[in-house]
Structures are given as C-alpha cells and as structure tokens.
Amino acid sequence: EVQLVESGGGLVEPGRSLRLSCTASGFTFGDYAMSWFRQAPGKGLEWVGYIRSKAYGGTPEYAASVVARFTISRDDSKTIAYLQLNSLKIEDTAVYYCSRRSGASVGDSFDIWGQGTMVTVSS
Amino acid sequence: QSVLTQPPSVSAAPGQKVTISCSGSSSNIGNNYVSWYQQLPGTAPKLLIYDNNKRPSGIPDRFSGSKSGTSATLGITGLQTGDEADYYCGTWDRSLSAYVFGTGTKVTVL
Numbered sequence: 345e346v347q348l349v350e351s352g353g354g355l356v357e358p359g360r361s362l363r364l365s366c367t368a369s370g371f372t373f374g375d376y377a378m379s380w381f382r383q384a385p386g387k388g389l390e391w392v393g394y395i396r397s398k399a400y401g402g403t404p405e406y407a408a409s410v411v412a413r414f415t416i417s418r419d420d421s422k423t424i425a426y427l428q429l430n431s432l433k434i435e436d437t438a439v440y441y442c443s444r445r446s447g448a449s450v451g452d453s454f455d456i457w458g459q460g461t462m463v464t465v466s467s
Numbered sequence: 468q469s470v471l472t473q474p475p476s477v478s479a480a481p482g483q484k485v486t487i488s489c490s491g492s493s494s495n496i497g498n499n500y501v502s503w504y505q506q507l508p509g510t511a512p513k514l515l516i517y518d519n520n521k522r523p524s525g526i527p528d529r530f531s532g533s534k535s536g537t538s539a540t541l542g543i544t545g546l547q548t549g550d551e552a553d554y555y556c557g558t559w560d561r562s563l564s565a566y567v568f569g570t571g572t573k574v575t576v577l
Contacts, residue, residue: 379566381512388469388555388568388569388570388571389504389506389512389555389557389568389571390568391565391566391567391568394566405564407565408563408565441511441512443512446514446517446523448517448521448523449500449502449517449518449521450500450518451499451500451501451502451517451518451519451558451559452499452500452502452557452558452559452566453500453502453514453517453518453557454502454504454512454514454557455514455517455523457511457512457513457514458511459510459511460511
C-alpha cells in the first residue's frame with residue numbers, strides 16, 4: 345500500500361525548533377519530489393515547500409512565509425522526508441501534511457497525502 | 468490571502484449537480500495546469516482532478532474539471548451526502564514561485 349506517515353508534531357514555545365518526519369512506503373521514494381503543506385485551524389491549505397528528487401538535483405524550494413526558517417531534506421535510503429522548523433512563531437500553528445508530487449501529472453499535483461501532524465506554537 | 472478565488476459555499480439536493488469556480492490570473496491558472504482536492508471533515512486532502520481535467524484512478528466520473536483562460540471549474544454530478552467536504556483548486560504561480568491554493572469551497576448536500 346502506498347502510504348505517507350508524518351510524525352514529530354507537538355507543543356513548542358515560540359522561538360524554538362521542531363523536526364517533522366514523513367515516512368514513505370509502497371513506492372520508490374527516490375523517484376518522486378516530496379512536498380510539505382500546512383493548514384492552520386479553521387483555515388485553508390498553504391504550500392510550505394518541496395524537495396526535488398535526486399534525478400532533478402534534490403534541491404528544495406520554499407514559500408516566502410517560511411524561507412530562511414524552515415528546511416526540507418530527504419534521506420532516500422530511509423524513505424523519509426524531513427521538515428526542520430526553526431524560530432517558530434505562533435502563526436506557524438497548523439496541521440502539517442507531507443505529500444508526493446504526482447508522477448502522472450504534467451503540471452504540479454499531489455496524489456498521495458499523509459494523515460498530518462499537529463504543530464502548536466504557544467508559550 | 469490566496470491568489471485564487473473560489474465561492475465560499477455551494478449547495479444542492481442529492482442527485483443534483485454543483486459547479487465550483489476558481490478564478491486566477493495569467494501568472495497561475497492562465498499558464499499552468501490546475502488540480503482539485505477534496506478534504507472531508509477531519510481528514511487529509513485527496514486529489515480529485517489533475518492537469519485541468521484528468522481523474523486519478525479510483526475517482527468516479529461524477530467529478531470533472533475544466534479550464535478556460537484564467538479560470539477553472541470543478542463539476543460534481545449525482546451529488547451524494549458523502550460529497551460534503553471542502554474543495555480546493557491548486558496550481559503553480561510563476562510570479563510567486565509558489566504552489567497556490569484557492570480559498571476553498573464548502574459543498575453542502577441539502
């Protein structure tokens with residue numbers, strides 16, 4: 345079964361750090377770009393960033409709202425994508441989802457999603 | 468705030484049809500493919516439509532997508548109670564260098 349499972353969320357104080365993990369199974373992880381999204385309570389979806397597959401350089405891209413604070417990385421040997429969240433702000437409180445960029449799509453679309461992990465930033 | 472605009476809500480009786488619009492600009496919808504996502508209450512988003520009008524395996528043909536100029540539309544026919552969810556359009560925006568979502572539309576089955 346193709347699956348993504350996020351972990352690492354929790355309650356953290358403003359200014360602190362947290363690392364989220366996205367463990368993949370059921371597909372050849374290294375062949376796919378992986379993306380992170382978030383959804384604040386009661387709000388819509390927001391793209392956080394993505395990391396290309398190694399075949400396309402393995403480089404990340406970020407949304408303007410998180411660049412220089414968040415870092416996306418991947419370990420293809422472990423089939424895990426990571427999201428390092430630094431200098432957390434209260435407005436970073438959200439459910440964080442990882443997702444696989446569809447290999448069947450010409451444009452950008454995301455066909456497999458994890459269940460999400462909640463990050464709460466509060467003092 | 469989102470650069471893609473959707474109506475906040477649409478509703479119809481079971482068996483009827485609804486359409487959801489997604490309005491953007493030349494920097495996003497006008498020059499990129501559109502996807503649509505369904506988010507049932509308390510769950511992760513699910514891909515419904517990709518590349519404007521293609522359905523992933525397992526998505527019934529009650530769901531359809533189209534694009535014209537800087538707008539896209541999701542259609543749902545034969546509405547079912549299980550279709551009650553939030554629906555989002557999404558695409559790449561070349562000016563923002565970011566993937567952007569619509570404001571989201573809540574579908575209610577009367």
